Each structure stands twice: as structure tokens, then as C-alpha cells.
Amino acid sequence: MAKSEAPIFRQLFESESCTYTYLLADKITKEAVIIDPVLETLDRDVKLVQELGLNLKVAVNTHCHADHITSTGLMKKKIQGLKSAISKHSGASADIQLSEGDDITFGKHRLTVRETPGHTNGCVTLVLGDGSMAFTGDALLIRGCGRTDFQQGSARKLYHSIHEKVFKLPEDCFLYPAHDYKGQTVTTVGEERKYNPRLTKSLDEFVNIMDNLNLPKPKKIDIAVPANLEPHHQAFKWERVFQALKMPQHNMENSRSQWQQGLRQPWITRVAEGQSPASSGAESDTESSSTESEKSCLKKPEVRSLRVLPSPSMLQHCITEINQQKEELKIELQLEIALLQGELQTEKKQLHRHTQKLLALQQARERVKHKHTDRHKERESLEEERHRVEKLKRRCEEQEKLIPSQPESQRQQLTLQLQQQKEAMEAAVRAFEDWEFRVLEQESGIADEDEDREDKPKEGESEGEMEKEISRQQHVVNMAQERVQQFEKQLKEMEKEKERELNALRKEKRELIHATQMVPKEKKPLTDWSNFTSSVPCMMSLSPLTVHKPPQEPSKEAASLPRRRSSHRNNRLSDRPLSVQGLVRTLPDSQTTEAYTSPISSHRLSNGHRPGSTNGDGLFTPCNSEANSRAVSPCLLDLVEIEKRLREAKAERERLLRVRAERQRLLLEERSQGQLNSSREEPPEPEPQPRSEPEASEAIQVFSSPSSEKHSLPLFLTPNFDLRAHVESLGHGVASCMDLRLTPRRCAGFLTKRGGRVKTWKKRWFLFDTDHKRLAYYTDCDERKLKGVMYFQAIEEVYYDHLRTATSSPRPSLTFCVKTYDRLFFLVASNAVSMRIWMDVIVTATDEHSRY
Numbered sequence: 006m007a008k009s010e011a012p013i014f015r016q017l018f019e020s021e022s023c024t025y026t027y028l029l030a031d032k033i034t035k036e037a038v039i040i041d042p043v044l045e046t047l048d049r050d051v052k053l054v055q056e057l058g059l060n061l062k063v064a065v066n067t068h069c070h071a072d073h074i075t076s077t078g079l080m081k082k083k084i085q086g087l088k089s090a091i092s093k094h095s096g097a098s099a100d101i102q103l104s105e106g107d108d109i110t111f112g113k114h115r116l117t118v119r120e121t122p123g124h125t126n127g128c129v130t131l132v133l134g135d136g137s138m139a140f141t142g143d144a145l146l147i148r149g150c151g152r153t154d155f156q157q158g159s160a161r162k163l164y165h166s167i168h169e170k171v172f173k174l175p176e177d178c179f180l181y182p183a184h185d186y187k188g189q190t191v192t193t194v195g196e197e198r199k200y201n202p203r204l205t206k207s208l209d210e211f212v213n214i215m216d217n218l219n220l221p222k223p224k225k226i227d228i229a230v231p232a233n234l235e236p237h238h239q240a241f242k243w244e245r246v247f248q249a250l251k252m253p254q255h256n257m258e259n260s261r262s263q264w265q266q267g268l269r270q271p272w273i274t275r276v277a278e279g280q281s282p283a284s285s286g287a288e289s290d291t292e293s294s295s296t297e298s299e300k301s302c303l304k305k306p307e308v309r310s311l312r313v314l315p316s317p318s319m320l321q322h323c324i325t326e327i328n329q330q331k332e333e334l335k336i337e338l339q340l341e342i343a344l345l346q347g348e349l350q351t352e353k354k355q356l357h358r359h360t361q362k363l364l365a366l367q368q369a370r371e372r373v374k375h376k377h378t379d380r381h382k383e384r385e386s387l388e389e390e391r392h393r394v395e396k397l398k399r400r401c402e403e404q405e406k407l408i409p410s411q412p413e414s415q416r417q418q419l420t421l422q423l424q425q426q427k428e429a430m431e432a433a434v435r436a437f438e439d440w441e442f443r444v445l446e447q448e449s450g451i452a453d454e455d456e457d458r459e460d461k462p463k464e465g466e467s468e469g470e471m472e473k474e475i476s477r478q479q480h481v482v483n484m485a486q487e488r489v490q491q492f493e494k495q496l497k498e499m500e501k502e503k504e505r506e507l508n509a510l511r512k513e514k515r516e517l518i519h520a521t522q523m524v525p526k527e528k529k530p531l532t533d534w535s536n537f538t539s540s541v542p543c544m545m546s547l548s549p550l551t552v553h554k555p556p557q558e559p560s561k562e563a564a565s566l567p568r569r570r571s572s573h574r575n576n577r578l579s580d581r582p583l584s585v586q587g588l589v590r591t592l593p594d595s596q597t598t599e600a601y602t603s604p605i606s607s608h609r610l611s612n613g614h615r616p617g618s619t620n621g622d623g624l625f626t627p628c629n630s631e632a633n634s635r636a637v638s639p640c641l642l643d644l645v646e647i648e649k650r651l652r653e654a655k656a657e658r659e660r661l662l663r664v665r666a667e668r669q670r671l672l673l674e675e676r677s678q679g680q681l682n683s684s685r686e687e688p689p690e691p692e693p694q695p696r697s698e699p700e701a702s703e704a705i706q707v708f709s710s711p712s713s714e715k716h717s718l719p720l721f722l723t724p725n726f727d728l729r730a731h732v733e734s735l736g737h738g739v740a741s742c743m744d745l746r747l748t749p750r751r752c753a754g755f756l757t758k759r760g761g762r763v764k765t766w767k768k769r770w771f772l773f774d775t776d777h778k779r780l781a782y783y784t785d786c787d788e789r790k791l792k793g794v795m796y797f798q799a800i801e802e803v804y805y806d807h808l809r810t811a812t813s814s815p816r817p818s819l820t821f822c823v824k825t826y827d828r829l830f831f832l833v834a835s836n837a838v839s840m841r842i843w844m845d846v847i848v849t850a851t852d853e854h855s856r857y
């Protein structure tokens with residue numbers, strides 16, 4: 006490319022992590038792209054963009070970094086219209102998810118994506134359109150390469166990536182890495198092909214080198230990876246991250262919508278279209294509400310929740326997943342611990358400040374006291390001196406009066422003496438006046454000094470007021486002390502929780518290893534695994550809920566969760582447009598419906614407790630259903646594919662549920678319209694016919710079945726439903742319950758909720774809203790900051806936590822559970838009356854009431 010045609014190019018360096026950030030821009034249009042920007046140098050980079058007058062379009066990360074936090078999330082808040090981009094294989098959220106062959110265009114230039122996994126799964130190399138330069142991220146470093154010992158690293162993959170995707174570029178193509186630890190800045194393909202000490206070796210030698218690097222883990226890995234997975238999450242606790250990293254805070258003010266849009270922009274062109282865009286969603290919830298798909302690093306491998314006959318390879322698969330999950334859990338909890346430590350530090354600093362202020366006030370009080378006594382003493386001495394001077398004056402006067410009456414011979418002598426006495430007296434007077442002046446000056450000077458003191462008693466402030474101020478400050482100090490203690494306690498609990506959860510995973514792993522060892526010993530054919538499954542009933546049936554529970558919990562959960570729902574669901578299999586339909590539609594033609602619907606429906610719809618469910622060809626059976634147990638070679642089942650289909654089915658189910666609710670609403674409206682009409686003695690309207698959209702057909706079939714509808718229609722959908730009247734009719738003393746605001750359409754009040762990922766308890770303002778058909782929760786009663794929602798369609802049941810499954814609940818006796826189809830919420834009311842009301846309110850959103 007001719008010089009004039011080359012883009013603007015800057016190589017920037019962040020010295021703590023030795024990271025290179027690159028800025029490229031079109032000289033004419035000023036459209037620009039930034040590669041791998043770092044949090045620590047955010048201000049510098051934004052300033053440069055501004056100074057160069059660039060229109061920064063895309064901030065791209067070559068992968069999810071482990072050694073530093075990307076600044077893309079915060080940069081988006083500072084530069085309007087900026088979109089973030091990262092490989093779709095990275096697991097991280099971004100506006101644009103990149104795939105092989107995608108082009109990021111800026112002006113007449115473009116960067117083409119080459120997937121170069123190996124350091125991580127989601128590593129890409131970005132090649133400038135004319136092949137003159139490439140940005141290799143951590144795949145290829147100068148005379149080195151990225152390590153492969155974490156984040157799904159694979160030496161083999163890396164070797165192939167570099168040989169096939171980087172070394173095939175032109176010899177003179179400049180290569181710009183994401184790091185250099187020796188002060189080098191650039192290399193070329195030719196140089197690296199010749200001199201790279203690792204990549205000039207054979208594959209096996211390379212793998213051996215990589216396996217023996219023994220590098221220490223990056224220092225910030227525990228904070229960086231979770232932060233980089235969700236770099237623009239509005240609720241990401243940046244302040245706490247800054248505290249943890251001891252960095253100044255950046256301005257966090259901005260709307261939440263930017264990162265959620267996730268729309269493909271015109272300057273990104275995709276080679277293979279049809280990919281889903283980046284993460285999007287109407288409402289996000291860091292506490293992972295049922296509306297948010299769990300894409301965090303704590304995502305539970307769904308395959309583990311399948312009730313399948315375990316084969317050794319599947320057990321091995323589970324063990325691998327447990328290992329991975331353990332790592333991820335550790336990272337997440339360590340991050341939370343680091344953040345808590347940051348908060349604790351801040352609180353301690355606050356406490357220190359408040360204590361200092363209290364001390365200053367107390368010292369001021371002492372000073373005032375001392376000053377009063379000193380001044381008093383000095384005044385006394387001054388008065389004594391005044392008396393002495395006056396005495397001298399009087400003596401002189403008396404002497405002067407006496408002289409004329411003295412004999413002539415003595416008068417001269419006496420006059421001389423008087424003269425001397427007068428001089429002494431005058432000197433004493435002057436000295437006294439000076440002293441008095443000094444004292445007065447000093448007093449006024451003290452007053453001036455006091456004026457400047459923050460802690461001085463205010464004008465006219467009495468000692469009593471000062472005492473009050475001190476006791477107020479003492480109270481502030483006590484409160485701060487309490488907060489510090491609370492944080493310390495929370496931190497301890499978090500440490501314990503981490504231990505507990507890791508122990509649970511360890512135990513699970515031990516059991517799986519034990520189970521794996523049992524197989525060859527017993528020499529049982531796979532078809533006989535029914536005995537094994539019944540002896541270890543929970544091993545392959547770990548629901549996402551059980552995974553993160555302390556060891557004793559799975560059994561509790563098993564006792565409480567499927568309870569009513571399992572049988573209930575059986576009855577309702579036909580009345581919900583559930584995943585089966587969605588799944589079948591997406592199956593390849595070659596796979597039979599039966600083979601797929603059985604296992605997945607038994608997992609999804611009946612939580613594995615579906616007695617007597619047919620297993621089709623016996624691919625999967627519930628582990629407690631001995632009679633139905635059949636094994637099949639796991640090679641028939643591509644678990645990853647099943648996971649993918651489950652996710653698709655889940656999305657489909659959500660969509661259909663929404664369609665169903667909308668239909669039900671329309672139906673009801675039409676019904677009430679019909680009733681109105683019939684009351685006017687008009688002929689009854691015919692039952693509304695389903696619309697013709699194909700995607701809604703299942704939903705229509707379901708809810709138009711008169712019998713199922715009659716029994717399963719949630720109460721809030723009944724015509725003229727009055728929530729308050731309903732609750733009152735159940736005998737609750739609504740009027741005397743001051744914790745709730747209950748109207749005919751809404752119920753609102755504070756509840757304490759357990760977090761989804763990190764199990765901390767937080768007070769939230771809950772709003773049960775029949776108009777919007779959702780139970781939403783906000784940070785506060787001003788309902789401005791939405792934290793999450795449970796759509797009514799998703800709510801399955803509400804029950805008291807009588808088994809005390811919510812460990813560490815602040816009030817176990819006031820804890821109840823709301824079960825949505827994919828999550829269990831633990832909520833704590835402030836008193837028993839409001840808890841009962843809340844439960845009765847929420848249950849109106851479900852079809853549960855029909856069973857009571």
C-alpha cells in the first residue's frame with residue numbers, strides 16, 4: 006500500500022501489563038478502530054482519539070485477557086456510538102461477536118478476522134486488508150507465543166493456528182503482538198518463521214515446550230477474567246473493581262442501553278451470515294433473573310443436569326466439567342472476595358476519617374477548656390499587676406504631697422527619690438499596658454485562629470452544643486464500626502461459602518471418580534447401569550441449583566424442588582408449548598423425533614422425575630426409573646449439540662410462553678367483550694380462532710384446549726381481577742400491614758433476595774405488576790434502577806422454605822421460594838404477615854392456586 010494510502014497507525018503501551026494497544030484510522034474519513042485498549046490507560050487513549058479528531062467506531066479485543074482489564078466497557082461510556090467487538094468463541098459479551106472472515110471496516114480500510122485459538126478459545130488475529138500488517142493478540146508474541154495453560158488453552162491448537170493463519174501471511178507482513186516483555190515492538194512473518202524459538206520446532210516439541218513453561222499465573226487473573234467477560238455490564242461493580250485495583254474511579258454515569266443493543270453495525274461485514282448478534286436483552290440482571298440467559302463463567306453445564314445413564318466417557322466429561330466449574334467458581338468468588346475486601350478497605354478508611362474527626366472534636370473541646378483556664382490565669386496575673394502599678398502610682402502621689410511639708414534640707418533629696426519612684430512607676434505602667442495590650446491582642450488573635458478551625462465551636466455555640474456535636478460524631482463512628490464489622494463478617498462468610506462450594510464440587514468429583522472406578526471392576530455392560538444410577542441417584546442429575554450448594558443441600562433440594570411440580574408438570578405436559586416442540590423443529594431431518602424428545606422432555610419438563618416416561622429408543626432415562634433404564638453408546642449423542650439444542654429450545658420456549666400469554670390476554674379481552682355483548686342480549690361471539698402465524702401454532706393449540714385452560718389459567722388473568730380484594734378475601738390484614746403497598750393491580754414492598762451467582766442477600770424493592778405481568782425488583786422504592794424481572798409466565802411455584810434450603814438466610818423463618826422454570830429465588834420478608842401476603846400475591850401469577 007502506498008504511503009498516502011496507509012491508515013493512521015499508533016502503537017501504545019501500558020507498562021504494568023506490558024500490553025500494546027493499537028489505534029488505526031482512515032486518514033480521510035477519520036473512522037477508527039482501537040485494538041486491545043487497557044483500563045489503566047483509558048484516559049490517555051480517549052484523549053489521543055480526541056486530539057487526532059478520530060471517530061472511533063469499534064473497540065476490539067483480540068481475546069478475553071487474563072492479565073489486565075479491558076477498557077472497552079468504559080470507553081463506550083466515554084465515546085458515543087462506539088461498539089465493542091470480540092470473538093464469539095471468547096464467551097465474553099460485546100456488541101459485536103466476531104467470526105472467521107468478518108471484516109471490521111474503517112473508511113476505506115478493513116481488518117479481517119482470522120480465528121487463531123490456542124492461547125484461549127476466542128483468540129483472533131486481525132489482518133489489515135492489504136496484508137501489510139496483522140495484530141496477533143496473544144497468539145504470536147515476538148520470538149514467542151501466548152501461554153496455553155489456562156482459559157481453554159491448547160498448545161496443539163495454537164501451533165496449528167499460527168502455522169496456518171499467521172505464517173501463511175506474506176513474508177514481509179508486519180506482526181504486532183498484544184504484549185512484549187523485552188521491549189520489542191514489531192516483527193515480521195519472515196522473521197518469526199525463521200527465528201521463533203518455539204514455532205520453528207515440530208508440533209510435539211512445541212507441545213513439550215509449552216507444557217513446561219511453568220509460568221506464574223498472571224497477577225490479576227482473578228479479577229481480569231470475570232471483568233473482561235462482562236466488560237459493559239451496567240451493574241458490573243466497576244467502583245469496587247477500581248477499589249480492588251486501587252485505581253481512581255472513572256465516570257460511570259451513562260445509560261444501560263448501549264451495550265445491550267448488540268446490533269450488527271454496517272461497518273462489520275460477515276462472511277457467513279446467520280449468526281446471532283451479540284448479547285442483548287430488554288433487562289439485565291446481574292443477580293441473574295430468570296429472564297437472563299446465564300452466560301457468565303458460572304454457567305452450569307446443562308449436560309450435567311440431564312438425567313442420563315452415565316457412561317464412563319460421560320462421567321469423565323462430568324469430571325472435566327466439574328474441574329472447569331471449580332476453576333470458574335473460584336475465580337468468581339475470588340473476585341467477589343477481592344471486591345468485598347475493596348469495600349472493607351473503603352469502609353475502614355471512612356471509619357478512620359470519622360474517628361479522626363471525633364478525635365479532633367474532642368481535642369478542640371480540650372483546647373477550649375485549656376484556653377479558658379490559661380486566659381483566666383493570665384487575667385488574674387494582669388489584675389495583680391494592675392493593683393501593683395496603681396499602688397506605685399498612689400505611693401508617688403502621696404510622696405509628692407508630703408514633700409512640701411518636709412524640712413528644706415531634705416526636700417531636694419526627697420524630690421530626687423520621688424523622681425526615681427515616678428520613673429519606676431511609669432516603667433511599670435508602660436510594661437503593664439504592653440502586657441494588657443498583648444493579652445488583648447492575643448485573645449483577639451486566638452479568636453481569629455479559631456475562626457479558621459473547622460472543629461471550633463460555632464458563633465454562640467455553647468459547650469452543650471459542642472458536646473452534642475461530639476456525641477453525634479461518636480454515633481457516626483459507631484455506625485462506621487458496625488459497617489466494617491458487617492463487611493468483615495460478610496467476607497468471612499464469603500470465604501466459608503467459597504470453601505463450602507468448592508468442597509461440594511470436590512465431593513461431587515470424588516463421587517464421580519469413584520463411580521468411574523466402579524465400572525471396570527463390576528464389568529457391567531452399559532445396559533446394566535440402572536443399578537448404578539439408583540445407587541447414586543444424584544450424580545447425573547445435578548440441576549443447576551444443586552451445583553452451587555453446600556454438600557448437604559442436594560438432598561434437600563431434591564426433596565423440595567420437584568415436590569409438587571413434578572407431578573403437576575406431568576399433568577401439564579400437553580398444556581405448555583414447551584421445549585419439545587421447539588426442539589423437534591430444529592432437529593436435523595435424519596434424527597427421529599422420538600429419539601430426541603424423550604430425553605429432553607424428561608429433563609426439561611419433568612425435571613427428571615417423570616415416572617413412567619417413555620424413553621423412545623432409550624437414549625436417556627431418568628436415573629430413578631429403573632425399569633426404563635437403557636444405555637446407549639455416548640457416541641450417538643453429541644452432548645455439545647444437545648446442550649446447544651437445549652439452549653435453543655429454552656429460547657423457543659420463552660418466546661412461545663410470551664406468545665401464549667399474549668394470546669390469553671387477547672382471549673380474555675375478547676371474552677369480556679363477549680360477556681358485555683351477551684349482556685346486551687347479542688348472540689355470543691364464537692371462540693377466537695388461532696392466528697395463522699406458523700410459529701404460534703403450538704401455543705394456540707395449547708391454550709385453546711378448554712379443559713387445560715380451565716384448570717391452569719392463572720388467577721390474575723381472570724376478568725376484573727382485583728389483587729387487593731383477592732388478598733383481603735383470603736383473610737389477610739392488608740390494612741395493618743405497613744410493609745406493603747397493595748392496590749387492585751399491584752403489590753410493592755421490600756424483600757431481601759439472595760443473589761443468583763454470588764449468594765449474598767440484598768434488600769430489593771419488589772413490584773408485582775399485573776399490568777405488565779411481571780414481578781420486578783429494583784434497588785429502591787423509587788423504581789428507577791431495575792435489577793431483574795420474573796415474568797409471570799416463567800413463575801412456576803411459590804412455597805415456604807420449610808426445609809431451610811436457603812443457607813445463610815438472614816431470617817430463615819421468613820424465607821420463601823419462588824420457582825421459575827430455570828431458577829429458584831429465595832426471598833425474605835420483613836414479617837410473617839407480609840410474607841404470607843407476598844406468597845399469596847405471587848401465586849396468583851401461577852396456575853398453582855387451582856390445586857388448592
Ligand SMILES: N[C@@H](CCC(=O)N[C@@H](CSS)C(=O)NCC(=O)O)C(=O)O
Pocket residue numbers: 022070071072073143149150151152153184220221222223224225
Ligand atoms: N507476569 C504477567 C503475566 C505474563 C504472562 O503470563 N503473559 C501471557 C500473556 S498475558 S495472559 C503469556 O502468554 N506469556 C507467554 C510467555 O511466554 O511469557 C502478569 O502477572 O500479568
